[in-house]
Amino acid sequence: MTDSAARDISLRPLTEDDIPALFEIQLDESAQHLAAFTDTRTARDAEAFGKKYRKILADDAIVNRVIEIHGEVVGSVATFPIEGDTELTYWIRKDWWGRGVATAAVAALLDEVTERPIHARAVEDNSGSVRVLERNAFVRIGSEDSFAPGRQATVTELIFKLA
Template sequence: MTDDVARRVSLRAAREDDLPTLFEIQLDDTAQHQAAFTDATARDRDAYLEKFRRILADDTIVAKVVEIEGDVVGSVAVFPIEGDTEVTYWIRKDWWGRGVATAALAALLADVTERPLHARVVQDNLGSVRVLERNGFVRVGSEESFAPARGATVTELVLVLSD
């Protein structure tokens, strides 16, 4: 990661007026393949907007947009699921490989001090694995899961940040 990019990344609370931009960002086919676990709302704008309106209204979810110089380039969030608290992030493809996801997750982790935090990532999504490991997440296991965006069962790594 370059120091320049890290300094330019900022987070702010996600708002309803961000949702159309976030929908467009996640439409990228390569990004959906890498994420693997998109749901039926990924291609349906109205369903996506409705789902994320519920997310924004849920006080148990911390949802932030990632900006670079005022331009929305993605999102990061912390959410409860099955008794754990997980992190997630999505960065616009033209910013991949430039340290944006690493810096955005680091900023989120500075704001959200709850531990442990969990993360899941498809084993072959090496960029995302690196983002998590650079932020202190450690692999604790794996499982086979059906990935809707791939229409196949994949190996999903389970990572935890304890401190």
């Protein structure tokens, strides 16, 4: 970890009160570009974003945690079921990138969610996310070209697995 902030993270269950902060965090255009698969229907619409997250909160199969540093919301990390697999996702506020926060948050969630395997994906040019996954023992098992709504283009997604 490259920053003491990574040692200071804490995870807690996401609540409805967190939705406005998470909406603001995901508004960053460069973050949306790297994520690539941002839901373009909700990315700029706070009401639609809130509706989407209230559905997520109601789904007991999703483990969704807020990442805090000294009580300040700096992102989220979650696992969710998709097509019979469990998949990992995370989003970190841009001013915390490169400081080990995502790596530490993923590690903390993986301590809580002990089900394996867990899958994850990162767009090929998102080297930061690739490093986060590799530092948490995810192994690349393939790739897939898919249309990314956040980029309005086809991108190569790297597919990872933690056994």
